[in-house]
Amino acid sequence: MYQEALQQLGLPRNEAKIYETLINLGPSSVSTISSIGKVNRRNVYDCVKNLLKRRLVVLLEGQKEKIYSAVEPKRLENVLNTQKKEISSVLPGLKKIYNKNIPKEQAFISRGHEGIKNYWNYVTAQTEVTHFVGGKGAWHDEKIEEDRKKYFVECKKKNIKITGIFDYSISEHGQDVYSQYDPKLIRFFPKEYSTNATYDICGDRVVIFPMPKERNIANATIFNIVSKPLADSYRTWFKYLWQKALTYEKVLGRT
Numbered sequence: 001m002y003q004e005a006l007q008q009l010g011l012p013r014n015e016a017k018i019y020e021t022l023i024n025l026g027p028s029s030v031s032t033i034s035s036i037g038k039v040n041r042r043n044v045y046d047c048v049k050n051l052l053k054r055r056l057v058v059l060l061e062g063q064k065e066k067i068y069s070a071v072e073p074k075r076l077e078n079v080l081n082t083q084k085k086e087i088s089s090v091l092p093g094l095k096k097i098y099n100k101n102i103p104k105e106q107a108f109i110s111r112g113h114e115g116i117k118n119y120w121n122y123v124t125a126q127t128e129v130t131h132f133v134g135g136k137g138a139w140h141d142e143k144i145e146e147d148r149k150k151y152f153v154e155c156k157k158k159n160i161k162i163t164g165i166f167d168y169s170i171s172e173h174g175q176d177v178y179s180q181y182d183p184k185l186i187r188f189f190p191k192e193y194s195t196n197a198t199y200d201i202c203g204d205r206v207v208i209f210p211m212p213k214e215r216n217i218a219n220a221t222i223f224n225i226v227s228k229p230l231a232d233s234y235r236t237w238f239k240y241l242w243q244k245a246l247t248y249e250k251v252l253g254r255t
Contacts, residue, residue, distance in 0.1 A: 001020070003017055005090045006020065014043055015047045015051055017039055018039060018051065019056055022068060023094055026101040027060055028068060028069075030044050030045060030066065030068070033048070033068070055075060055117070056070065058108075058118055060109075073094040073095055075121060104227075106225075106226045107223070108224050112218045112219055113144050113217065115220070115222035116144060119224075120148075120151040123202050124151065124155065130162050130200060130201070131163055131200065131202070132165070132201075133201075134195050134198040135177075136167050136198055138198060138211055139151075141217050142215075161185060163186065165186070165189055165238075167188070187248065201231055204227060205225065207222060208222075209223060
């Protein structure tokens with residue numbers, strides 16, 4: 001139904017067919033995509049690889065076989081820079097199908113730089129505040145520096161607030177990190193509460209991962225939980241932690 005419109009937006013025929021198939025089916029294996037989408041199995045592998053590069057599809061790890069899921073259709077506006085009017089015209093129908101078929105609650109694993117960028121794409125596809133707890137500078141891995149700068153620009157453009165609580169170590173060795181945030185929107189844990197993990201909350205998603213040393217997250221395992229009740233609960237706990245955390249002024253002695 002939407003294949004021709006997607007092709008006009010720049011997607012090759014089979015990629016458009018596979019993306020629409022995933023929108024209709026929800027998370028699916030290559031064999032299911034091939035059967036339902038009527039695309040040769042070998043071509044499915046190549047097309048899915050391209051859709052992953054376009055960030056229109058994500059791999060849900062932790063399954064017995066590889067399962068792929070379509071990214072929120074609004075991502076089309078960010079990836080495809082042509083014919084925006086045509087995109088807007090197909091979005092309502094695509095969103096309706098997507099929201100109908102995507103599980104209300106799910107959990108999946110993403111990894112490394114692409115996992116972080118996938119979360120950033122999710123954040124910038126909406127307008128809610130994003131919170132972090134136990135921040136250690138993961139977003140500031142030099143390998144994704146340019147992507148992070150674009151992410152910050154997009155958040156500023158959409159007035160998406162980034163607020164959170166850093167580990168105390170960032171106050172000691174992370175001026176390059178904390179200086180890029182609004183001092184009123186960040187705080188620090190006391191030194192004795194430092195950990196080796198961090199988590200982020202935005203919308204219906206909670207993202208948790210152990211933090212490797214030296215901000216190198218290339219091989220980090222990122223646990224993604226999609227659940228409104230859980231995300232709301234984490235936000236409530238954040239409010240309490242925020243009250244107990246040390247202010248920017250108290251730790252650094254300046255405003």
